[in-house]
Amino acid sequence: MEGQKTTKTFIWLLAIAFVIILFNAYQIQSVKGMRGSILFSAAQYGNAQAGGTLASPESVSGILPAGIPEIYGKELGISFDDVSADNPRLADATISKLGKMDIDIILNEEQKKRFINILYKMENGISCEYCCGARAVIFENGEPACGCAHSYAMRGLTKYLLTKHADEYTDGQMLEEAGKWKVLFFPGVHEQKAAILKEKGVELNYINLASNKYRGIEQGTSSGGQMVGGC
Numbered sequence: 137m138e139g140q141k142t143t144k145t146f147i148w149l150l151a152i153a154f155v156i157i158l159f160n161a162y163q164i165q166s167v168k169g170m171r172g173s174i175l176f177s178a179a180q181y182g183n184a185q186a187g188g189t190l191a192s193p194e195s196v197s198g199i200l201p202a203g204i205p206e207i208y209g210k211e212l213g214i215s216f217d218d219v220s221a222d223n224p225r226l227a228d229a230t231i232s233k234l235g236k237m238d239i240d241i242i243l244n245e246e247q248k249k250r251f252i253n254i255l256y257k258m259e260n261g262i263s264c265e266y267c268c269g270a271r272a273v274i275f276e277n278g279e280p281a282c283g284c285a286h287s288y289a290m291r292g293l294t295k296y297l298l299t300k301h302a303d304e305y306t307d308g309q310m311l312e313e314a315g316k317w318k319v320l321f322f323p324g325v326h327e328q329k330a331a332i333l334k335e336k337g338v339e340l341n342y343i344n345l346a347s348n349k350y351r352g353i354e355q356g357t358s359s360g361g362q363m364v365g366g367c
Contacts, residue, residue, distance in 0.1 A: 207301055216317075235289045235292050236288075238288045262290060
């Protein structure tokens with residue numbers, strides 16, 4: 137009898153250990169699955185100043201957007217994952233695809249007003265910044281102010297959204313989308329900038345991170361960083 141009792145106890149202990157192992161494995165897989173997710177969606181915001189906080193504001197290591205962009209990603213056949221130092225050829229091809237739209241798309245007067253507001257006026261605009269010193273990717277009149285591939289890409293994406301999805305994105309949401317790609321173009325320095333913003337209590341979102349709103353805040357503490365795609 138004593139031997140049977142010991143055997144049953146041992147079996148119960150094995151079963152409990154097995155359940156614990158399964159639970160831990162599930163938790164690890166859940167964390168891995170979350171790491172590459174898009175930080176926030178443009179569809180969450182309803183006004184031009186919307187920024188949206190990051191999904192995990194306590195961490196600055198997960199600032200890179202991932203996966204297929206909502207609405208326009210499938211249309212253009214692009215993914216945030218395409219822009220990575222791990223695959224320079226694909227990164228350059230994706231940047232070129234976005235940039236080509238800057239050349240091909242002609243805006244009407246109403247669209248051009250929004251274009252200027254998004255890339256030049258709102259939050260002081262958005263610039264290539266880390267590979268040229270232009271004030272923004274466009275001049276005040278909407279003409280290109282920088283000839284680097286990254287600037288072409290941000291202008292091209294904005295033109296596409298203005299001509300294809302003007303009613304689905306506010307100006308602020310379009311600035312966010314341009315900001316997401318800029319973060320991918322300069323991942324290292326934006327991780328450093330995110331750390332500074334967090335330290336100063338500034339809300340982490342793509343407008344604060346990539347627009348000119350806090351341009352240069354990381355100077356003096358930044359050690360530079362990797363650039364994806366050529367200038």
